[in-house]
Amino acid sequence: MFSRRPVLVEIVTAAVLIAVPFVLPALDAAPNTVNRILVWGLFGIGFDILFGYTGLLSFGQSAFYGTGGFVAAYLLTRAGFPYVVLALVIGMVAAAAVGYLIGLLALRRTGIYFAMITVAIAEIFFFVEFNPLSEWTGGENGLPGVPTPRFDLGFATLNFSSGWSLYPFLAFCFFVGIVIALRIVRSPVGVILTAIRENPLRAAAVGHNVQAYKLTAFVIAAAYAGFAGGLLGVLQGFMPPDAFMFETSGQLIMQTAIGGRGTLFGPLVGAGVWLFLQDFLQATLKLGAAWKLVLGLVFVLLVCFLRQGIIGGIRDLIALSRGKVQAPAEPAQEAAPVAAAPVAPMASRHAAGEGRQGPILQATGLTKRYGGVVANEGIDFTVQHGELRGIIGPNGAGKTTFFKMLTCEVPPSSGSIVFEGRDITGMSIIDVCQLGLTKSYQVNQLFNRLTVRENLTIAALAELRGKFKLDLFGRLANIAGLEEQVEHTLQLVNLGARTDTPVSQLAYGEKRRLEIGLALASSPSLLLLDEPLAGMSPRERVETVRLLKSIAQGRTMIVIDHDMDALFELAERITVLQEGRVLVEGTPDEIKGNALVQDAYLGGVHEEELA
C-alpha cells in the first residue's frame, strides 16, 4: 500500500499537521488535548512497529515511556542541563538501552509468557520509580519545572511555550517520527518483521535470525516510547510519576487497537478518539468518572467486531465502495497452465558447485528418542552432489523426524550430520539454512496475510542479506539480485499470474507450489522436500513432478513422498525407512524388486500392483 506512491503519505501527513492549528481552533478543540494526542501518537508509532508489524503485544511500554521521560526531566530540572532537545534525545537513548536489556529477558519467551513478563516489568518499574529511586524521580511528586524548548537563531528566538505555541514543536517531532517509521517499515527489516508476525517458525527456517529482529523491534519501540515520555514532561511542565503506571501501557494498547494496528497512524487516530471522547463524555455529557467505563465498553466492542480498528474499517469501506472487494478465492486452478517457455533452472547457491563430486550430506548413527519412543535409530545416510534421492516408508517410519534432524529443527539424541564437509550437528536451523540446506514442509508454513511476491521476497532476502542486518533505512529496490531471484522463483513454481494475491486466497495446489517456492527462493544447494505431492489431485501431481524435475537440475534434492510412482520416476536412488531404521537403499528398480520392501512396507501386496 505504501510502496506505490512512497512520498504521498509523508506529504499528506505534513499537510494535515500544518492545517490543524488553523482548523481545529475554529472547532473549539483544546490545544492541550491536541498536543497530548501528538505525544500519544508518537509513543504509539514505536509500539505499532512492535505490535502491529512484528506481532509482539507488550504490556510494558510504560517502563520505557517513564524511563525516557524521567531521564530527560531529571537532566532539565535537577541537573540544570540547558538543551531541551538534547535532553530528549538522551532520554530516548536511555530508554532504548533499558529496552535492549529488558528485551533480552522478555524475548526469551513468546506469546503468553511474553505478555506476562512485560506486565510484570511495567509494574516493577513503577515501584522502583516510587521507592528505591524516589530521590532522583521525586517519588509520587514527580519532577516539576520541566522547561519548554526555545531556540536562539541569532536574529530571532523561537519560543515554544504551551498550547498552540508548543504545537509546532510537537508536530515536528511527530512528523520526524513518522517519516523514520515509514522508512523502517518499507525497509528489508520491515518486511522481515511482518514475516515474524505471520509465521516466526518459517521466518527462522528460511534463514532469518528471528530473535535478533524481534529485539530490534523491541528497542525501536522503547526508543519511541522514551522520546515521547520526554515530550510528556515538556508538554505538562512537569514529569508525572503516573507515566510509569501500568495504566499508561494499557491506554496505549487500547488506543492502538481502536485506531488500527499495523498502520503506524492507528495510535494517533486512537488517541484522538480516546482523548476527545474523554473530554466530551466528561465535560459535555457530565458523566464524571464513568467516561472510562464507556471507553472500556467501546474498546471491547471494537475488539469483538472491528478487528483492524478504525483505519482498517475505513480501508474496508473504501474498498467496498470501489467494488474492489476481492472475491474470496478465484476458482481453484486445477491444472495450472504449463509455463509457456521452459524456465531456465535456477542456479543453486554454489553455481561453481556443478560437477562437484563426493558426498554433500553425510549422517552417521542418527538417533532420536522422545522419552521412551525411538523415532529414529542409528541411521547412516549419505547423499552425493547432484543426486535426487527419494525416501519412502510407511506412516510412522520416522521420515519427518529424520528430515527435522537434517535441517537442525530438532537436535539428534546421538549421531552426527556433516553438510558440505562441515559438521552441522547442533547448529540452529537459521545457520543451516544460511549454509544452503533447507526444506519445504509437509504442512504448509506460509506467511498467510502477505502476498505471493512478499512471501518469496522474505525467503530471498535471507540469502541475499544474511541472517541479520540492520539496514533499517535500506530499500528493497536497492538489493542487488532480489527482483531477479523473486521473479525467477515465481516462474519456476508457476505463480507468475498470482504475484499480488494474498496467500490466504490461493488454491491448495498453489499454496503447495508456493511452499516449495519459499524453500527454493533461498537458492539452497541441498533441498529437502517433505511430501511435496501430499493432497494434490492427479493433474496437480503431474505438474508438480515436472516442477521438481526442473528444479532438480544443478542442485541436490531429497524427497519424501507416499506417491511411489512419482518417486520411482523422479529419484535416482531410494532409501526405505521402516520403524526408524534404514531398511534398504538402492535404485528404483532394485527397490521395486526387493522382497523385504514388498513384505515390510507393502504388507505382502502382489507385485503387479506395483508396476
Place this chain on the structure above:
Amino acid sequence: MLTWSNFLSQLFNGLAQGALLALISSGLTIIYGTLGVLNLAHGAMFMLGGYAGYLAFQATGSFVIAVIAGALFMLVVGVVMERVVIRHFYARPHEDQLLVTFGLSIVFVELVRFFFSSDSKTVPAPAALSGITSLGVMFYPTYRLAVVGIVAVALLVLFIVLYKTRLGMIVRAGIEDAVMVDSLGIDVYRVFMVVFGIGAMAAGFAGIVNAPVVSLSPDMGEAILVQTFVVVVIGGVGSFPGAVIGGLIAGEIISLTSMVNPGYAYVMLFAAMTLVLLVRPRGLFGARGRE
C-alpha cells in the same frame, strides 16, 4: 525492628499471602492450560468476588454467606463471560484474546467504581475468627491464620476435583491436548465453560476471603494480576503444583522483603522471576509445549 517474632510473623504473613496467590494463580493457570486463553481480567475477577461478598455481607451480616455468594457469583460471571465473549475468541490470535480480556477487566473495574465509588470498603472478619491467637512466641491475628486454613481447604478441593474426578481428568487431558480430547468425543467447549467458571470462582473466593485482611477497592485486582503472572512464570504455565509452589514462593518473597524494605518487594519478585527465566525458562513445573 528485625526481631525473631517480627520475622516469624512476616513468615506467616507470607504464608497467608502466598496461599491466596496460589489459589488465584491456580484459577488462571488451569484456564490458560485448558482454553489457551490468558485471562487478563483475572485480577478484576478477584476484586469482583470481594465486592459481591461485600454486598451479601451488607444484606445478611453473615460472613459465611458472603463467601458463598462471592464464589457463586463469580462462577456465574465466569460461565456467562465464556459463553458470551471468550468462546468467540478461541480461533482468534492470542493478541486478540489478550485485548478483549484486558478490555473486560477495565469494564469490570469501572463498573465497580461507578456503583461503589473509589472509596475502600471493609468486610469484618467473623466474630469467631477475630482477635489474636497466641502462638507461643508471639501473638498473631486469628483471621490470618484462618485464611491459611481456608485457602488450604479450597486448594485441596481444587486438587480433588482436578486429580480425582472424571471432570478433572478431562481438564488435565485438555491441558495437554485439547484437540485430542475433542476428537475422543468429549464436548470440549462444555468443559471449557466449566473450567472458566471454576477458575473465576477460585479468584472470586480468594477475593472475599481476603476482604477482612485488605480492604476492597476497585483497583486492587491490578497488583494481584501482576503477582499471579510472576507466580505462573515461576511455577510454569498450566501446572497446578507450579501455581501452588510458585504462589508460596512469591508470598514469602514479598513478605520477607517488606520486613527489610517494602520498596524492594517487587524488585525481589522480579529478580526471582528473572532467575527462573534464565535457569529454567519453562518454569519450575512447566512442561514443554504448553504455550
